[in-house]
Amino acid sequence: MTIKTICVVGLGYVGLPLAAALSNNFLVIGFDVNTSRIKELQQGKDSSGEFSSGSSHKDTLMYTSDPIKIRAAHVVIVCVPTPIDDQNKPDLQYVESASVIVGQNLSPGTVVVYESTVYPGVTEEICIPLLEKNSGLRLGEGFKVGYSPERINPGDKEHTISKVVKIVSGSDEQALEIIDWVYSSVTTTHRAPSIKVAEAAKVIENIQRDLNIALMNELTLIFDKMNINIYDVMKAAGTKWNFHPYHPGLVGGHCIGVDPYYLTFKAKQLGYDSKVILAGRTINDAMHQFYAKKILQRLSAAKSQTVLMVGLTFKPDVPDYRNSRIKFLIEELQHHKVEVYAYDPFVPPGVVEKEFRASWRSPTDNLSTIALVIIAVEHQNIKELVQRGVFAGNEVVTLRDLATKK
Secondary structure: OOOOOOEEEOOOOOOHHHHHHHHHOOOEEEEEEOOOHHHHHOOOOOHHHHHHHOOOOOOOEEEEOOOHHHHOEEEEEOOOOOEEEOOOOEOOHHHHHHHHHHHHHOOOEEEEEOOOOOOOHHHHHHHHHHHHHOOOOOEOOOEEEEOOOOOOOOOOOOHHHOEEEEEEEEOOHHHHOOOOOHHOOOOOEEOOHHHHHHEEEEHHHHHHHHHHHHHHHHHHHHHHHHHOOHHHHHHHOOOOOOOOOOOOOOOOOOOOHHHHHHHHHHHHHHHOOOOOOHHHHHEEEHOOOOHHHHHHHHHHOOOOOEEEEEOOOOOOOOOOOOOOOOHHHHHHHHHHHOOEEEEOOOOOOHHHHOOOOEOOOOOOOOOOOOEEEOOOOOOOOHHHHHHHHOOOOEEEEEEEHHHHHH
């Protein structure tokens, strides 16, 4: 099979960098149902901040919201979100919707690859039946399928696609050969023996990180009661050759705080109730209460119960505010009658007020009524504000300060 054209479905943090990388070797169709996203990309802009202006805009990469364009692709790669719902259960609506759209526009002989994080079995048990139903084709006869879990770390300019190992898997040996060949054109690959193995590898990558962070968070809670600085403990323990440093904090985003629930959901379907994984999730999901308590202690002697929360996204130097645990920290403080103002250079005032339910306040405003400035997310430009003395007239604390100082 000659591979000339590839379609990447979903142009967010995962899909756009992949589309741009593949466009160095193939003609790439970037498809997204979000017409506003397509319009900005056609103008050479990227609101996700992964690319500088115009760097993802080239002759071999076209953007469209017209699903018919998918029919021209020899390989279709699905990179849509897989969040959880309010009950912490997998929300597969986006991957299901994408499967329907791709199926309706699937040309015979096409290879469909999924990158979205899922529990083992989703590709074969949910996605393939949708492709078959909507295309009228049969797996192995009319099309082939594979799975290659995304390895994009938003804001990370070091571990880019060309510098990471991509796991590849296929529905049969020929599918694996094609998928491996495509991804090998941009990075190093590792062949998994099955699609389910590849799916499982993805979820445990983030479960491992989640559990390690949960351990450090629990140690923070324990050592706080002993008046011991967790970071001093980590520095001392780090002198041993096999100690692995993980840092306490709020765990948000679309991977670490989400993926564990995918595997535990599937495990429960099979009659197994997860213990260790969910224990870690319980600790991490409740850490905002610890930080809120520390803030309330600092405010106890203050003249006002007013704070400025600086930094709202789920991690430093990334504009994505979805799944940010700062929202829960703000809610906890408001529950205790604290007046919360908020600021983030990446988050527009309207979004701050709608999504975080806090009044927007610029650091350059008069902050004389602010009792405490909390640096919740240490973006580089926020660090620069601190260095320039913008908050010089206020008490300023970071989450690390709250975890280590009485």
